[in-house]
Amino acid sequence: MELVGEARNGDEAVHMCEQLHPHGVLMDLMMVGMNGAETTRAIRKKYSTIQVLILTSFFHICPQ
Incomplete structure (x- = not known):
């Protein structure tokens, strides 16, 4: 596997x-601008x- 690039946002x-x-x-879902799903x-x-x-890295704690 070879890393060929790294983008700062969805458009990039x-x-x-x-x-x-x-x-x-x-892909990370939590991005500024266009989110990961849209990207x-x-x-x-x-x-x-x-x-x-x-x-x-999205983490949500559900109340008990």
Whole structure:
């Protein structure tokens, strides 16, 4: 596995996919601007062969 890029936000991630043509993207759901779900949809719509693996640090504590 080789890291070819790192994006700071969703718009940058979509743009980098156009430039770098990665096989896969590791996506965080919690991003500024376009969130990870929106970014994933945009990437998959434009580049259907790119696989997206979503990992996130989102944590929610449910009241008891």
